[in-house]
Amino acid sequence: MVEKRTAIYTEEMLESMKKVEAARAANAEFEPRRMTAEEKETLLATYHPDYKQSEFRVLEIGVNKGEKVPTELAALLQANSRITADQVDLNKIDYDVDVLIIGGGGAGASAAIEAHKNGANVMIVTKLRIGDANTMMAEGGIQAADKPNDSPAIHYLDAFGGGHFAAKPELLKKLVCDAPEAIQWLNDLGVEFDKMPDGTMVTTHGGGTSRKRMHAAKDYSGAEIMRTLRDEVLNRQIPVVDFTSAVELILDENGKCAGAVLMNMETRELLVARAKTVILATGGAGRLHYQGFPTSNHYGATADGLVLGYRVGAKLLYADTLQYHPTGAAFPEQIYGALVTEKVRSLGAKLVNKNGEVFMHPLETRDVSAASIIRECTARDNGLATSDGLGLWLDTPMIELKGGEGTIEKRIPAMMRMFGKYGIDIRKEPILVYPTLHYQNGGLDIAADGMTGVENLYAAGEVVGGIHGRNRLMGNSLLDIIVFGRNAGQQASEKAKSTEVGALTLDHIAKFAAEAAEAGIATEVVSPKLLPVYDHGNKNVVKEAF
Amino acid sequence: MENMVNIFLFGKKYAVPANLTIMGAMEYAGYQLVRGCGCRNGFCGACATIYRIAGDRELKVCLACQTKVEDNMYIATLPFFPLVKQVYDVEKISQSEAVMMQLYPEIYACVGCNACTKACTQGLNVMQYIAYAQRGDFEACAEESFDCVMCGVCSSRCPAGISHPQVAMLARRINGKYLAPKTEHLENRVKEIKDGTFEELLEALMQKPVSEMKELYNNREIEK
Numbered sequence: 220m221v222e223k224r225t226a227i228y229t230e231e232m233l234e235s236m237k238k239v240e241a242a243r244a245a246n247a248e249f250e251p252r253r254m255t256a257e258e259k260e261t262l263l264a265t266y267h268p269d270y271k272q273s274e275f276r277v278l279e280i281g282v283n284k285g286e287k288v289p290t291e292l293a294a295l296l297q298a299n300s301r302i303t304a305d306q307v308d309l310n311k312i313d314y315d316v317d318v319l320i321i322g323g324g325g326a327g328a329s330a331a332i333e334a335h336k337n338g339a340n341v342m343i344v345t346k347l348r349i350g351d352a353n354t355m356m357a358e359g360g361i362q363a364a365d366k367p368n369d370s371p372a373i374h375y376l377d378a379f380g381g382g383h384f385a386a387k388p389e390l391l392k393k394l395v396c397d398a399p400e401a402i403q404w405l406n407d408l409g410v411e412f413d414k415m416p417d418g419t420m421v422t423t424h425g426g427g428t429s430r431k432r433m434h435a436a437k438d439y440s441g442a443e444i445m446r447t448l449r450d451e452v453l454n455r456q457i458p459v460v461d462f463t464s465a466v467e468l469i470l471d472e473n474g475k476c477a478g479a480v481l482m483n484m485e486t487r488e489l490l491v492a493r494a495k496t497v498i499l500a501t502g503g504a505g506r507l508h509y510q511g512f513p514t515s516n517h518y519g520a521t522a523d524g525l526v527l528g529y530r531v532g533a534k535l536l537y538a539d540t541l542q543y544h545p546t547g548a549a550f551p552e553q554i555y556g557a558l559v560t561e562k563v564r565s566l567g568a569k570l571v572n573k574n575g576e577v578f579m580h581p582l583e584t585r586d587v588s589a590a591s592i593i594r595e596c597t598a599r600d601n602g603l604a605t606s607d608g609l610g611l612w613l614d615t616p617m618i619e620l621k622g623g624e625g626t627i628e629k630r631i632p633a634m635m636r637m638f639g640k641y642g643i644d645i646r647k648e649p650i651l652v653y654p655t656l657h658y659q660n661g662g663l664d665i666a667a668d669g670m671t672g673v674e675n676l677y678a679a680g681e682v683v684g685g686i687h688g689r690n691r692l693m694g695n696s697l698l699d700i701i702v703f704g705r706n707a708g709q710q711a712s713e714k715a716k717s718t719e720v721g722a723l724t725l726d727h728i729a730k731f732a733a734e735a736a737e738a739g740i741a742t743e744v745v746s747p748k749l750l751p752v753y754d755h756g757n758k759n760v761v762k763e764a765f
Numbered sequence: 766m767e768n769m770v771n772i773f774l775f776g777k778k779y780a781v782p783a784n785l786t787i788m789g790a791m792e793y794a795g796y797q798l799v800r801g802c803g804c805r806n807g808f809c810g811a812c813a814t815i816y817r818i819a820g821d822r823e824l825k826v827c828l829a830c831q832t833k834v835e836d837n838m839y840i841a842t843l844p845f846f847p848l849v850k851q852v853y854d855v856e857k858i859s860q861s862e863a864v865m866m867q868l869y870p871e872i873y874a875c876v877g878c879n880a881c882t883k884a885c886t887q888g889l890n891v892m893q894y895i896a897y898a899q900r901g902d903f904e905a906c907a908e909e910s911f912d913c914v915m916c917g918v919c920s921s922r923c924p925a926g927i928s929h930p931q932v933a934m935l936a937r938r939i940n941g942k943y944l945a946p947k948t949e950h951l952e953n954r955v956k957e958i959k960d961g962t963f964e965e966l967l968e969a970l971m972q973k974p975v976s977e978m979k980e981l982y983n984n985r986e987i988e989k
């Protein structure tokens with residue numbers, strides 16, 4: 220799986236790599252201490268991107284008026300709609316369903332399966348294809364406290380502390396209590412978890428876990444889950460309208476959510492979907508590249524759900540907290556920002572600076588790890604220059620030292636392949652990493668039944684805020700999309716049974732625009748963004764926003 | 766000046782920086798991708814691509830997001846391929862060889878040309894996993910096909926019209942659901958939760974003030 224070397228290291232990198240190699244045996248043995256609570260606090264306040272006040276803006280309109288969000292997100296939340304009400308004939312209904320699911324990732328697919336099971340007429344509409352989503356990319360695994368030395372209460376404590384004591388207790392309780400059943404549900408659908416011959420799940424630590432409760436399917440955990448869910452959606456013959464985005468939600472005369480205006484991504488045709496209940500499952504926002512960071516996210520991760528929900532009055536929670544994954548690939552440039560799964564550290568690789576020194580415990584929580592790497596590379600000048608920025612070493616050969624030869628190929632084949640394409644054999648050589656924009660911790664505020672503040676508008680998955688507080692632990696997101704995706708599907712299909720849809724309206728568009736005008740906001744920006752635009756430095760082509 | 770190479774997108778020539786991936790090069794050339802681009806990182810299979818280096822006899826395949834451009838590369842993307850996916854009820858499906866005969870009988874028409882394996886963008890032994898499926902060895906088929914991203918390039922090259930990724934998908938679901946060993950500790954835990962075993966403990970945690978939670982969190986015991 221390792222091809223011809225096409226990645227070209229600098230002299231400085233090669234020199235430094237020798238030091239890492241020389242120190243490997245000792246570093247592998249070395250058990251670095253964990254930081255104290257005070258050390259972590261100071262570190263975060265000084266180096267974590269969430270604490271950089273100049274990168275945030277206070278919202279001037281909408282239900283979260285007065286609260287700060289990242290500048291890029293503020294621009295989209297306060298932007299113009301893509302449409303005006305008179306462009307759409309709400310009497311011409313193209314799709315009429317009980318439950319409309321917006322987003323074909325893991326949360327949307329789980330919701331669809333459960334709603335279908337509950338007898339609802341359900342439809343998925345999604346921007347790209349079903350499964351072209353962050354869910355497909357998850358590598359590391361999914362948490363559940365199902366081992367005898369573990370319990371939902373310990374899981375709760377880990378997640379609550381890791382999220383800085385800010386999670387909504389009723390949501391977090393649901394997450395940890397429904398976790399084992401979620402694994403069982405997936406297993407019964409045919410998801411191939413890593414198991415020992417006697418059926419015991421192979422579980423590892425993730426950053427911030429106090430028990431080994433990370434379940435995995437090699438390092439294709441999300442792909443294995445997503446393709447199985449997709450297969451099940453197709454087996455149930457649930458309609459999937461692909462290459463079609465929701466660009467505006469529709470309310471009925473009583474202010475309840477009752478559908479969405481859809482746009483064909485290729486022809487730009489507008490379509491009307493009417494529904495008794497709607498589930499937003501549009502995922503994250505990595506492609507907004509907050510603070511100029513690269514991202515590990517899929518192409519369609521542009522915070523659309525936050526924009527759609529916000530415009531009809533759904534409240535956001537913790538929208539100012541993002542997760543920068545400590546280990547994005549920093550080299551070679553073709554995979555800049557791509558994720559190097561935390562599992563690499565779970566399996567024993569440590570973070571090493573340019574002098575060959577282990578400077579931190581490899582399994583601190585993600586925010587602490589990211590801030591620590593940024594400090595090591597900037598203030599302490601112990602990083603290496605790459606063509607796109609900075610990086611330091613993740614010493615992957617330690618995994619084979621610890622777990623024996625063959626561990627890498629067996630447990631993290633996707634990582635081996637990703638670097639192998641550029642001739643880097645991670646079994647023998649360390650790799651360069653730097654934090655990458657990874658996950659939207661905040662999002663739409665929901666109650667335990669999955670409903671947002673707007674009646675009949677549900678939300679599930681990465682688009683939701685509050686389950687994890689202000690930082691999410693590895694493996695709790697795949698878990699949350701299954702637990703809360705299923706929950707939303709069950710609840711929304713049940714609610715649909717007693718729902719009568721009134722006359723449809725798009726009045727909220729003009730209302731929101733009036734509020735913006737009153738606040739003196741004048742902007743050319745339209746939202747939701749739908750797709751990012753990349754020119755890779757070619758200034759001769761003029762590209763407009765999608 | 767950057768190091769540039771000439772590539773041919775659907776036959777048309779563009780000069781692009783040599784360090785870009787095919788996907789990046791298309792964007793550099795001015796395309797706004799909608800189809801043929803999903804995860805941008807080798808997991809979703811949306812960006813299947815066929816290319817030939819001018820003068821080479823061999824036709825190559827790759828994922829556009831994972832492959833660097835080369836000089837004189839003739840590129841055609843394959844953003845969609847009509848695979849056949851059969852519908853079945855996973856709760857009722859048979860775990861014997863017969864299921865393949867029933868749902869994907871074309872696999873028995875494999876002529877052994879191995880074009881699928883040569884075409885795999887993930888470097889998998891596709892013909893081998895189809896052979897396992899023919900024999901009803903679903904566990905081996907599942908293992909051999911595990912890294913499949915379902916891009917469909919194998920099927921585009923198959924003279925027998927086999928939809929390899931869908932065959933493998935079926936084998937993996939049968940393996941994961943029926944053949945892999947059952948997990949006792951999982952079943953036990955699900956039952957304990959249903960019985961309310963942890964209810965009181967959790968309710969108590971939820972009521973605790975943050976100061977106390979901090980205390981508990983900072984002093985919790987961490988499994989080695």
Ligand SMILES: Cc1cc2nc3c(=O)[nH]c(=O)nc-3n(C[C@H](O)[C@H](O)[C@H](O)COP(=O)(O)OP(=O)(O)OC[C@H]3O[C@@H](n4cnc5c(N)ncnc54)[C@H](O)[C@@H]3O)c2cc1C
Nearest residue numbers: 322324326346352353354359360465502680681694696697
């Ligand atoms: C590289 C990577 C690795 C990860 N690893 C892990 C891990 O090991 N463990 C873990 O727990 N979590 C992990 N995560 C996080 C986790 O995978 C995601 O948070 C989770 O899968 C999100 O699921 P979702 O269904 O909410 O969103 P997604 O899976 O992103 O699905 C959202 C869908 O909505 C579509 N969509 C967006 N906007 C619109 C619109 N306007 N109209 C219609 N459709 C729209 C999108 O195109 C997409 O198909 C990882 C994430 C990434 C990116």
Ligand code: FES
Nearest residue numbers: 803804805810830
């Ligand atoms: S875009 Fe997903 S594999 Fe290339």
